[in-house]
Amino acid sequence: MIIASDRPQKIARLVALMDERCAPAVSLTTAESLSWLFDGARVTVPYGGAPVCSAIVDSDGSCLVTAYANEAERLLAEELGPGVEVRAVPWHRPLPAPGRGVLREDEHLATMRRLRASLLPGERARYASLGRDVARSVSAQLREVSPHESEHDLAARLLHAIAAAGAEPVVVLAAGEARGEVPHPLPTAAALGRRAMAVVGARRQGLVANLTRWVSFDGPPSADVEARLREVEADAFAATRPGRPLGEVLADIAAAYEQHGFGADAWQAHHQGGPTGYLGRDPKATPGATDRVQSGQAFAWNPWVPGAKLEDTVIVDRSGIEVLTSDPEWPAAEVHGIPRPLTLLRA
Known part of the structure; x- marks a missing residue:
């Protein structure tokens, strides 16, 4: 193309x-x-x-x-x-x-x-292609990974997925069951065990696609925690409206944690992401940040609580949210009209 x-x-x-x-x-x-x-x-x-x-x-x-x-x-x-x-x-x-x-x-x-x-038509076309390719490539690796593999092995699979998509690594994180509560799990030799988290930032033609996925080898995770975190993410999407300063958006996200039962300070345990595009975070959203959301801008919010995390790359328009890093074959649930990834259950 x-x-x-x-x-x-x-x-x-x-x-x-x-x-x-x-x-x-x-x-x-x-x-x-x-x-x-x-x-x-x-x-x-x-x-x-x-x-x-x-x-x-x-x-x-x-x-x-x-x-x-x-x-x-x-x-x-x-x-x-x-x-x-x-x-x-x-x-x-x-x-x-x-x-x-x-x-x-x-x-x-x-x-x-x-x-x-504000991304232009050519950029949006390149970004959509990248997001689709990276999501599918990561999915393929997670369908093959074994609980006996190490976090290093999973990281190697993720690097392969990035290269197979013609992209370059920006971030590769991997957590087995013993490290699911680490906000930034740099890979170790620990075995994955019963569940694992994979985090990828991949750059192609200048643009960075960010996503997080979970796989479980021992049945479904806590449905309550994941469902409430998806509501936090939905509130983040709703708050990300053109013209709003990033600091105001972040304040709404912080309030969403308490509203959905995670505590008033839960948002401080990990950064929440922010605008993306030609950098993984451009910039990271912080309290009081004055950069304003623009129509056609890319975002990667990453709501996190110990043992659960969500992240995809989206474009914000006045008409709503377009998810770039989606794989139609990955299990998902609709949350306020937007399909959101679930944990992949493996036998």
């Missing part, structure tokens, strides 16, 4: 910013913004490493990329697309700083988050 580039609309957003700030150009230096502008270009070499290039966009819409000499040809041929001028600099020197008057991204991070937030 060929997806048209959204770059002209992104450049238009940058030019509007320059007009607003009376600046001649803007400098992009983070992996998330470079990948955003260049339709998902891979601009780092180590996963999570520093970019190997930077970009200057002028007020006339032209773009100059400065890249290390050992990366320039690959970027031009495989990542950046047409209409981009690339200037090479020696690999052993730092990328040059922008000139006077140029808007520096590192001084306007919140503004750049705002420009990235």
Whole structure:
């Protein structure tokens, strides 16, 4: 499937910013913004490493990329697309700083988050494809995993699932029955036992799909706890309305824990997630956060209590919630009209 580039609309957003700030150009230096502008270009070499290039966009819409000499040809041929001028600099020197008057991204991070937030048609198509592929690939691995395998084994399966979807790992967590109460269970050699949790963050073409799934080898888990946590998540979805500050949304989520019987401070036991897209959390929702929800923005809320967690990547529109990381073959229940994943029961 060929997806048209959204770059002209992104450049238009940058030019509007320059007009607003009376600046001649803007400098992009983070992996998330470079990948955003260049339709998902891979601009780092180590996963999570520093970019190997930077970009200057002028007020006339032209773009100059400065890249290390050992990366320039690959970027031009495989990542950046047409209409981009690339200037090479020696690999052993730092990328040059922008000139006077140029808007520096590192001084306007919140503004750049705002420009990235509302996803354009090409981005949404890439995201929907990624979410579907990752969800199905993870499902396939969890249908095969054994209770005798270790958390390391499960993590290896999840890494395989990510690679099979043509993506790169951002987060891989695995918890067996002894560690289901750990908020961020980095994998260990412990056996999975009677139930396991799998958490994945996978990046493809710049965008990150986040999901959490549970599998049980010993019958269904506590239906009451899971059902009440699904109601907390439903309240999180309902609270995520365009125009609202993230801090207000988080306050509603915090109140939902108490409303559904988890206690007033339950939300403080683990972060609740937040906007996603070109970062796993862009940004993480915190009390008092002023970033506003935008129509067409991606979110990954992750309500958590000891032994239970929910997480999927969704897009918020004025018309409602679209779940990206869904697998129609995975067991699910409708919660206020939205299908939500259940624990996979294995014999």
